[in-house]
Each structure stands twice: as C-alpha cells, then as structure tokens.
Amino acid sequence: MSGLLLDFTELLRELDAIVELASSFLQRETTETVLPRYKSMIENLRHNPVESSFRLTIPEADPLTTITSEGKCEPSGKGPNAYATISSVWEVERIPPKKKRQPAKHLRICGLASTKVRIFEVKDGSANEVAMWRTEIGDSASPGCHFHVQILGDSNRPPFPHSLSVPRLPSLCFTPAAVLEYVLGELFQRSWIKEMARKETALHRWSPVQRARMERLLDWQKTAILNDPSPWLALKRAKPDSELFVE
Amino acid sequence: MTPPEIPRVVVVDDQPESVHSHLLELHESEILDLLVRAPDEVFEEDLVGAKVVLVDYRIDDWPGRDELIPVSLKPLDGLALAAVLRSHFARLEEGTAAIALNAANLDELATASFAGAREEVIAHTHNLEWAFRKASGNGPGIVRKETQILSLAKAVNSLPTEWPTDDQAALRQVTSKLLALPVDSSWAEQAWEDVEFCRPPIHEVAPTTHGLAFLRWLLHRILPYPCFLYSDVHLAHSLRVTPESLRRALSSSDGKLTDCLAEFQFEGILDGFLGHQWWKAGVEHLLWTLTEGEPFDRRLLARAVKNQLSSALVPVEQPHPVVCVDERLRISDSFHDRSNAVEIQPDDWPSYARAPWVPLELAQENRALGSLVVDEDRERLSPPAAGQEGE
Secondary structure, three states, X not given: OOOOEEEHHHHHHHXXXXXXXXXXXXXXXXXXXXXHHHHHHHHHHHHOOOOOOEXXXXXXXXXXXXXXXXXXXXXXXXXXXXXXXXXXXXXXXEOOOOOOOOOOOEEEEEEEEEEEEEEEEEEOOEEEEEEEEEEEEOOOOOOXXXXXXXXXXXXOOOOOXXXXXXXXXXXXXXXXXXXXXXXXXXXXXXXXXXXXXXXXHHHHHHHHHHHHHHHHHHHHHHHHHOOOOOHHHHHHHOOOOOOOOOO | OOOOOOOEEEEEOOOHHHOXXXXXXXHHOOOOEEEEEOHHHOOHHHHOOEXXXXXXXXXXXXHHHHOOOOHHHOOOOHHHHHHHHHXXXXXXXXXXXXXXXXXXXXXXXXXXXXXXXXXXXXXXXXOOOEEEEOOOOOOOOOOXXXXXXXXXXXXXXXXXXXXXXXXXXHHHHHHHHHHXXXXXXXXXXXXXXXXXXXXXXXXXXXXXXXXXXXXXXXXXXXXXXXXXXXXXXXXXXXXXXXHHHHHHHHHOOOXXXXXXXXXXXXXXXXXEEOEOOEEHHHHHHHHHHHOOOOOOOHHHHHHHHHHHHOOOOOEOOOOOEEEEEOOOOOEEEEEEEHHHEEEEOOOOOOOOOOOOEEEHHHHHHOHHHHOOEOHHHHOOOXXXXXXXXXX
C-alpha cells in the first residue's frame, strides 16, 4: 500500500476552492450533488471513527462532468467539441486523533488510489469516448513512478490492454480536485486561465495547497535523482516517505 | 413629471446656522436648491421634490418636541426623525428622497466597538441611505461631502419611474443604463454577469421603493466593497503596483494612463461618490490584453504595465499580494503577502465581494479581529497556551 498520509483540512480546502473556481465549467449536477457528496464523505470520515479502511469514491456511474468545450481544447478554438468525466476510488484509513472527540487530522492511503478521466467527443448530437487515462498513486511494491498516469488499461483489447500495465507515465497531480484542474486546463485552454484570474478569493485558497504539495513532490523527486547514474531509473524506483505531504 | 433640473436638498438641523458653507455655495451657484429647516419648521411642502434630506443626529434644541408629553410624539434624535420623515415621503405622490444622517460624532453609532463608524454599515443598520460626518475630511482620495450630497441628489433624480420587471431584457437595459455599463465593449457581457452575481434588487424591491432599494444596494453593498467595481486600491492590486504610485500617476499631467483606463471607468449613478472606480470586468480584460493571455506571469505584467500604461507605476514587492483592511475594517493602502495575512469574515461584508484580509500580526494582537478569521486560516494564528486545548 502507498501508506501516504494526507491532511483532511487540505483535501477539504482544495475541494471548496475547486468548486468555486470551476463552477462555470461543470455540469450543475456536479457542483450541486456530486462534489458536495464527495466532500461530505471526507468530512464524515474526518469526524467519525471507522473500524477498517474506507472507500472515498466518485462513482463511475455518477462522475464529475464538465460542460462541453466547444473547440477550446485548442488555443485556436478549432478543436473538437469535447467534455470529460472524472471518477475516483481511494481506499483510505482514518488516522485517529490524539484526543478522541477531535476530528482526525490525517488519512492514509491504504489500497487503490485511482482517478479515472474519460474524454468524450460530441459530434452530430452524440458523444463517443475518445480518450481515457487513470491517475494513480502506486504502492510500496508497484513498479514504475509512484505518482503516475496509465492510459486505458480497462479492457483486454489493444491499444493499452489490461494485460499491459506499462507505461506508467509520471504525474504531478493525484487528488481528484487537482486532476480536475488539469483536465479543465486541457479542455479549456485559454478560458480556464481567464476564469482563474477572475476568482481571486478562491485562488487564494487553491494555490497555497497546490503549490506546497507540488513543491514537496518536486523536492522529493530532485533528491531522489541526485546520486543515481540513471536519474530516470531513480525516479521510477523512488518511494516517498509516508509523511511527504504532511507537517 | 419631468424631474427638476436643480435637485432639492433639505437640511434639518437644530442649529441651522451651522450648515456647511460649501452647501450654501452650491445653492448660491444654483447647483442645488437648498432648504435649511429647524425641526419645528419642516412641512410637507418642503419635502415635495426633495431628492436628499440630511438630518442632524443630535437634536437637542427642539422646543416643539419638548413641550409634548406622549413619548410617541417625541423623536429623540435624528434617527427617529428620519423615520418620521420617511413615513411622510411614503404618502407623497412625487417619488421619494434619499435620507441621510449628519452627525458630528458618527463613532457613537459604530456597530462594533473595535471597527469604528463605517458609514455604509451605520446607514444600512438604521434604514438610511447614508451617514455623513458633519466635519468631512480633506486630503487626497477623500471625496468632499458636498460632492457626495450632490452625487446622491443627482442619483435620486435619475432613478427610473418604471421598472419593467416582467421583461428581463428591458430590465437589463434599464439597469445597464443606470450603471452606464458600456454595452458595446467586449467585456460588457462579463460585466453584466458580475452585476447579476451581486444580486441587484431590480425584480421586486426596487419598483416598490421608487428605486431607493437599488440606490441603497449600490451605497451599502457595492461601492464600499470590491464587487463588480474596483476602487483605486483594488485597481492597483490588479496591476500589481502600489496604490500611491497609481494615484500619483493618475493625477499627473501624463494622460496616457488616464486615457488607457478611461474605457473602464465607472460613470453610472453615484460615480465618484466614494472616489473613482473601475469595472472589474474591464480591468480583467485589460490584464488579459496587456499580458496577451498570461495574467499570472508577473514579469510580463510588470513589463506591460511599465511600457503600455505608465513608467511611473511602482511594482509591488510581495509575490502574492493581498489587499488588507486595518483594525477599523477600512481598506488599507499597503498590501501584504498572502503568507503574512489571514482572511477574515466581518459581519456586514457582502458574501459576493472579494474577501478582506488582515496582516497576520494584527489578527494575533487584536482579539476582536482574530475572532473574524475564517476557519481555514485560524490555525495560523498563535496556538493556544498549554492546558487550554479542549477535550
């Protein structure tokens, strides 16, 4: 298992911030139901003891869904009409707080930690899946980069069949909220930047969390490659300390 | 009825001779029609056509009141008198007026002992359009009181008699005209969305209050706060320059900056009431254009500001500056870096306005301010002393 610890407050803060930042780019069902439900799951886990591990999920049957990007996935505005859905499964355990009645500070990733992105092209009134990838956190035994992206791999058919678990491409974002930001930046190349620039209050909540996390990730990666003759192999093998992202 | 060209302002004061000389000058110049009355001398015909009624707060010398015994006939102060006058306006057919308090010491009415008297909060709390201090300040950035009164009178004069609440497009047109929203600009649609986000009371409330609700919304909820209009401080913050250098550059003889910003300047009703303001959507459009779509690139922004706006603008030092308020919840001229500031949530701050910040040190020293710190930032205040953690 990953064993990675994450801070509850940070996870909740980034969810609140992304809801505000991204509201214009998400289907109403997503902002009104799916994200609040996911947030509520995290809050419940934070406040209530659980016996064993817990699955934080955004179900594939009821995913986060963006609005359709009308050509805006290309800066020229001439790309295909496309939208994305994002689902997620994280197997986590709550780390009990020092005092029982206090909310828990951290959770630990103890199993699967996968966020799936599916891109649908809209043409002639129908939507067809044209791309899919999974952003994942590896475990202590997994080969490949610890924080990685895998293309497809859901079915047995090529390309990227289930039987082939490579490549595991390195990734810098791994929480569902961060993955959502990444996807919006891809689907709405210019208008996403514009929207972020308008929402300063939400940005002030979003960017410190993302920056701190990315700085730690990059610092860890930099340290990992320092003395190895093959920096790339070093990065591939490196396993972070479980407390990489917590104080 | 055609609105009179010269707006009438009625001043009710137990010391009529103390009326501000600048107001008298405006009357003599026929810019205002000024009526000054002692409380015993206010009659219905004085209210007809009035656009602003300025009511003295402390009314000590009122013989007619003092002779009466039933308390319901004895308004003790200007707040009570203002309510009486408002009830009479409700009976007049010729529309209504903005009623404002005129107080020597507005701090007596401060809603929070630490925050001092914020005019918009006092007005909002006491069913007034505004609250003025008798002795208005002077100095750069301070709008003269007579200018504000004139602006208020003109604004009341401009309020439409009809609000087409059953026609969304017509309602938008009326509101856009009042706000002088530049409808042909490329950012007009965004500006309108920003206005709507701030919940203008145009659907139900404005029509039933002769438009006064709209005026109050502007005075109490929009102009004092960073909503869809930006003050010079927030404009400076957007450009990542010091407010002082922005003011200097705007008032200098170099018109290049003023010309660049003219397109975005707010010129709707009450423009100038709290100083120059600019459309948020326009400023964002400017930033986008200056940086060619890279508004987060600080170096690019600094270069563009220097080359295309004014070389006299001084870039701020902080990498992530935030606009702070001081201990009186007044927007401060000096920015702090986000890492040294915390976000607060004062009671009367509109939820749709950009959130205010205070320096971390100030929040740690000032318990009252510290209590306003938002949940997300509370842990950044000093930790509680040992033994004080709850169960």
